[in-house]
Amino acid sequence: MAARLEPGRKAPDFTLPDAQGRPVSLADHRGRRVVVYFYPKASTPGCTTQACDFRDSLERFAADGFAVVGISPDGPEALARFADAEALTFPLLSDADHRVAEAYGAWGEKKNYGKTYEGLVRSTVVVGPEGDVELAQYNVRATGHVAKLRRDLGLDA
Template sequence: MAQLKAGDRAPAFTLKDQDGREVSLADFKARKLLLYFYPKADTPGCTTQACSVRDAMEELAEAGAVAVGISPDQPARQKKFDDTYGLGFPLLSDPDHAVAQAYGAWGEKSMYGKTYQGIIRSSFLIDETGRILQASYKVKPQDTVPNARRTLG
């Protein structure tokens, strides 16, 4: 799928969180949503990204926003990640990467000369009506929150 841009409708989703509960995009109507995709729980970059979101939760709430992370990890791994770092926001399991594909966050990557398919670290700020306010692809872990902050004003 092509990459999303500001003004596009955010693709709907329903996935299980770290506690096995179903979470849908529709659950966040009337609030802004910082939605980000990360490759694998409890790896250095993903930990940096998740902890920066955790540390900005109060600031996001003041701007009327909440956060959700999505990776291909199973809920049990997401739960361990949440418990280890006290993240306190939904971490959703997308094992078949269908939601990542819908958001343009699944694609070709390369490491050590090998190419493979995987999560393209991405973040999206979605408004109360389900429209994309800001989309960042190949985002650095430490830039997820500053990108959202700029858009939120």
């Protein structure tokens, strides 16, 4: 398993294709805080719940100076279907070879129904305006994660 990121460390830079195949880079968000969240698979129940929670909180995140970016191993076509089906207006990025997930410590051993395998670990990393990790959370729950993240960031009392 890749090393997990710690606050204060530089966030690994990346450029990945979005749902339309256009390149999106972490550097595109320099100067503002960005929530980078990793989810296992588009259009599955947990990932849909989490994405819709981010969608429903997007205006509040933006008002607090945050951008939101979702990353999964899905290809751009699957991301486009997911974004259209759920009216997701923030960038969904394709990390098909999971290099970015590995660099962020979001790829590793998982267990499900007694089976052990390698896969994407649901994770969220908050990157500051200068590219430093402010917060890194791993093995997060899909349900309630956005509310907990906002509390952990001191955005909601």
